[in-house]
Amino acid sequence: MSRLIVVSNRVSVPQAMGAAGAQGGLAVALSSALREHRGIWFGWSGKEIETFTGHLDMQRNCDVTTVTIDLEPQDIDEYYNGYANRTLWPLFHYRIDLTEYDRSFDEGYERVNERFADSLLPLIEPDDLVWVHDYHLLPLGAMLRDKGVTNRMGLFLHIPWPPTRLFVSLPNHEQLVASMLHYDLIGFQTEEWLDSFIHYVKKEMGLRVTDDCAIEYEGRQILARAFPIGIDxxxxxxxxxxxxxxxxxxxxxxxxxxxxxxxxxxxxxxxxxxxxxxxxxxxxxxxxxxxxxxxxxxxxxxxxxxxxxxxxxxxxxxxxxxxxxxxxxxxxxxxxxxxxxxxxxxxxxxxxxxxxxxxxxxxxxxxxxxxxxxxxxxxxxxxxxxxxxxxxxxxxxxxxxxxxxxxxxxxxxxxxxxxxxxxxxxxxxxxxxxxxxxxxxQDVVLWREQFVTVLQGDAPPAPPQAEPPRAPDESSSELL
CATH class of the missing domain: 3.40.50.2000 (Glycogen Phosphorylase B;)
Known part of the structure; x- marks a missing residue:
């Protein structure tokens, strides 16, 4: 079985169920997955450092190995508070009125993703699967490819993907999506967000997409799928x-x-x-x-x-x-x-x-x-x-x-x-x-198994079929 390397913006040291301090859904889901699948969880420690050194802090807690780096105050301001949470987050949640565009945000986002790539590179072994999470790290796969990484790499987006008419308001939107197409697999929470992404690559980039959502780009096929996350x-x-x-x-x-x-x-x-x-x-x-x-x-x-x-x-x-x-x-x-x-x-x-x-x-x-x-x-x-x-x-x-x-x-x-x-x-x-x-x-184990199975290049499972939210039914006074 291939080792799994999970990469996310923040690394939350896994805790027992009743330990002090609530963990978010992503932290809980990834901790559960890594306890059953040997590997490493890599990301930012959440700490500031005066000058970035690339130092790696490795720990093992509750059967999960974590590796973290510290970031400079400017990195945090431009990459995290800036591009991630003042540009991408509001835009992806349909709040274009709150979306801020600033060139320094873009530069900080690229710089920190590059630092992630440089720090992660020595940890990757030939047979590892690399699983990158969320909007903070969309271009990381392309940067790892530029450094010679040929491993199977997947991206999972935990937030919505906005409609094309909103997404095109983002400066350099095509460049950002092109960097995402260096992953082998891109996962979304629902068919709705998947459909929005497919609509964009067809309409704005003119790419061919097969019936099973394989996107053809620069001689490669990138699979896009919906993998609804669950709880443990x-x-x-x-x-x-x-x-x-x-x-x-x-x-x-x-x-x-x-x-x-x-x-x-x-x-x-x-x-x-x-x-x-x-x-x-x-x-x-x-x-x-x-x-x-x-x-x-x-x-x-x-x-x-x-x-x-x-x-x-x-x-x-x-x-x-x-x-x-x-x-x-x-x-x-x-x-x-x-x-x-x-x-x-x-x-x-x-x-x-x-x-x-x-x-x-x-x-x-x-x-x-x-x-x-x-x-x-x-x-x-x-x-x-x-x-x-x-x-x-x-x-x-x-x-x-x-x-x-x-x-x-x-x-x-x-x-x-x-x-x-x-x-x-x-x-x-x-x-x-x-x-x-x-x-x-439809728990977190199914979510993990479905994503990793497709990322490994095995026969993809049938996409999860769920009923759409029901329309109002006058006879039962169903609320919508």
Whole structure:
């Protein structure tokens, strides 16, 4: 079996399920994959250094070998805060109004990718598979090819791929995509994002694409596929039964004093639709005064990218909305929104999920969203909660038995909250059973195995077939 080298912007030292400090979906997924597939996880340490030296820090934790480099402050400002998170991130999430174009960002992005390539090169052995992750490192494959690497290399994009009419607003967009075509395999979360990419290479680059999504470029064929990511189902459910999870569940249940609880867990990011979510909850309170004092919304939103102005603004906006809604509706014994700016270990989150009657997962645009899947996995099958899910999350293509909503419509989300609170136990069980099967059967192991199988050059598996989000059904009042 070939060794696997995983490359991502940041390397999170793997932790046990209940260890302090919550890890993101990518960190959890990659740690799970590498525990079962020998290899190395390479990337930035998250630390600053005055002058880049190329020093490699190698560690082994929880059966995963990590290798990291440090970056200079200018690198972080131009590559990470700049091109990655002020140019690509908003553009790929359809927020062209927030997208910033600056030549220094481009230069920093190229420089850091070159540093990744130089540092990674000595670690690559002839039979290794190289698996690069996400928008921070799109040109890395081309740079490794320029240095003589002939290994099989794949790229997986965890975020959406925007429609062509938006993507062409990016200066040098064709050059960026051409660099991506030096990988052997390019993976996307859903067929929708894959279709957008294929449309671009056909329309803007004039390339031929076969029926099985093989792109012909400079005498080579590059495969493009959809590989929906999942959670480590067994690990997560085991952690959900831990003492830490049980204590978190009981603590939260006790604190709401018999009220129904809604939960949201998201990084503090404009793509997550948190402002729209608060507005929708505020509308529910206004439209349903008889139900209002029986519910509480817990929103956990750890800060991220605090050096980027748009992230500072979203935090200010949410604090103002929280104050406004609580001021308009609270009384001395009840506050409708609990807004928490910190992260929690996954075992505690599992306990919080199980205590919640409803999960509000309502991003404006999301590549997948693993919170939706974790919420489903954490539920008591005898008395499960209800998942309210944005139709614009990649997870909506798999979790079709959730209440699917348009997060831009406060009325629609408000009505979904009311419906979820009133949903009969039999319907909740039926929906949860279908959701749980999807989460269990399409887990991170399947994701890893499908991607690596295709990357190795073996016969590609059939692309995952999932129903699209369902259209409204007037007879059942299905929410979209």
């Amino acid at each position: 189902f067994d690990e997560f459910t085991e952690g959900a039964r831990s003492q830490e999870a049980l204590e978190a569940h009981d603590r939260l249940k006790s604190s709401v004093r018999g009220r129904k609880m809604l939960i949201g867990v998201d990084r503090l990011d404009y793509s997550k639709g948190l402002g729209e979510r608060f507005d929708s909850f505020g509308r529910f309170l206004t439209d349903n005064p008889g139900m209002a004092k029986d519910v509480v919304l817990l929103q956990i939103a750890p800060p991220s990218r605090e050096d980027v102005a748009s992230y500072q603004q979203i935090r200010q906006d949410l604090e103002q909305k929280t104050g406004h809604i609580n001021g308009a509706h609270a009384d001395v014994a009840w506050v409708p929104i609990r807004y928490v700016n910190q992260g929690y270990p996954r075992s505690e989150l599992a306990g919080f999920y199980r205590a919640a009657n409803i999960a509000l997962v309502t991003p404006l645009r999301d590549g997948m969203n693993l919170v939706a899947k974790e919420y489903v996995a954490a539920q008591d099958p005898e008395d499960p909660g209800v998942l309210i899910l944005s139709q614009f999350a990649g997870a909506a293509h798999q979790l079709t038995d959730a209440l699917l909503v348009n997060p831009h419509s406060t009325e629609e989300v408000s009505e979904a909250i009311k419906r979820a609170l009133q949903m009969p136990l039999e319907e909740r069980r039926r929906r949860h059973q279908a959701l749980l099967a999807a989460v269990r059967d």
